[in-house]
Amino acid sequence: MYVHFPWCIKKCPYCDFNSHTVKASIPETQYVDKLLEDLAMDVEQYGISRPVSSIFMGGGTPSLLSPEAIDCLLRGIEQQLVMADDIEITLEANPGTFESNKFAEFRAIGINRLSIGVQSFDDRLLTNLGRVHSGQEAVKAAEIAHQAGFDNFNLDLMYGLPGATVDTSISDMTTAVSLEPTHISFYQMTLEPNTYFYRFPPPLPHDELIYAIQKRCQALLADEHYAQYEISAYSRTGRQCRHNVNYWQFGDYLGIGAGAHGKLTQALPNQITRTFKPKSPAQYLAHSFEHADVQVIALADLPLEFVMNHLRLRQGFSLAAYQAATGLAVATLEPALSQCVQENLLIKQDNRYYCSERGWNFLDSILEKFMP
Structure with missing residues (x-):
């Protein structure tokens, strides 16, 4: 299940997510009631009976809500759905002092994974990004997460930022690794439509520098035993984000909240639906x-x-997984699949297809071949 919270302290100039600056206060009681009403409609309409293996609370900034409101939400979800015994419950949080002080309370109500939006530890780069926290607050947030009992948390880092150099990026990654998260999301900043930066582009590093930053930081992550399992995700052994892996395996998920999307398989192959x-x-x-x-x-x-989903994962996919997820014959992947193998964009090994290094760097070229 994905739960969306659409409020932030401030809208970042690069953000194209459905987020809105808090003008006065968040109507959290009203919003939680509406989330549970939203869920009840999905449960009834789709006859949901499968256990929920993960809940991801994203935004916006879910950690702006009180622990009491989040607790009320989780108890309401438990009344409507079966929760897996080992369920992964992730809450996105910002590193500001106001929010990080709540971490122990979030852990006490059942949140067992945090995703902390650091982006950088460099105050100058954070100012360029329009972030409201400092580098020291970001460090402190990770330390508080450990102290609060979170043995599983993610740090978000961006590269290719306005004013960034190889040295600042290596410093960011070195600091992140020193804080011992179980997972690091490391992704390039892009100028997305409908953002302030898209309308008023900041000067970004040139492509060669961005590529050098990417390769140096990836080497550092590998040296520190963070394995890349997805295009922008690196984790310790067994600590991949279960929620995101489900997305990339074309799995089903409920989506509740303002602007949330869901994907549900009701019948194969002609009743795979997206909800809005x-x-x-x-x-x-x-x-x-x-x-x-x-x-x-x-x-x-x-x-x-x-x-498009499966090839984001290093492990790629099997033909059996394709048939099980779509209900379509293997032949519907042709001739694109064979062409990608011939052009060394995909590698076939042990009945699996996954991206070559060339394919990994030019994924769009692969996807174009599968367009109807």
């Missing part, structure tokens, strides 16, 4: 949940949808 919830907080809070907005994924789009 009202985007603006005001619309969401006023919405009457009688039925979800649903889009059936066209059969012609399924090969691309499956491959």
Whole structure:
């Protein structure tokens, strides 16, 4: 399950997620009630009976809500769904002192994984990004996470930032590793449409420098035993983000909250659906949940949808997994699959297909071949 919280202290100039600056206070009681109403509609409409293996609370900044509100949400979810015994429950958090002081309370109510939006430990780069925390606050947040009993947490880091150099990026990564997270998300900043930076682009490092930063930091991560299992995700052994792996394996998930999406398989191959919830907080809070907005994924789009997700993972996919997830014959992947192997974009080994180093760097070239 994905749960979206659409509020932030401040909208970052690079962010294209559904987030809105808090103007006064967050209507957290009203929002939690609406989330549970939203979930009840999905459970009834789709007859959900499978256990939930992960809950990911993202945003926005979910940690702005009180532990009491999050606790009320989790207890309400437990009343409607079966929770797996080893469920992974992730909460996204920012490193500000106001939020990090809540970490022990979040752990006490059942949150067992944090994802902390550090982005950089360099105060100058954080200012360039419009972030509201300092590098020292980011360090302190990780230390508090350990003290609060979180033995599983992620740090988000960005590279290719305005004003970044190889040295600043190596310093960021060295600091991150020293804080001993179990997982590091390391991704390049891109200028997304509908953002301030897209309208008013900052000067970014040139492509050769960005590539040098990427390779140096990846080598450092490998040396420190963080294995790359996905395009932008690195983890200690057994600490991959279960929630995101499910996404990339084309798995099913419920999506509740303002602007949340879900994906549910009701029948193969012609009833794999995506759900959409009202985007603006005001619309969401006023919405009457009688039925979800649903889009059936066209059969012609399924090969691309499956491959686009699975090839983000280092392990790639098997043909058996393709048939099980889509209900389509293996032949529907051709001729694109064979072409990718011939062009050394994909490697076939032990009945699995995964990206070569060339394919990993030019994933768009692969996906174009599977477009209907």
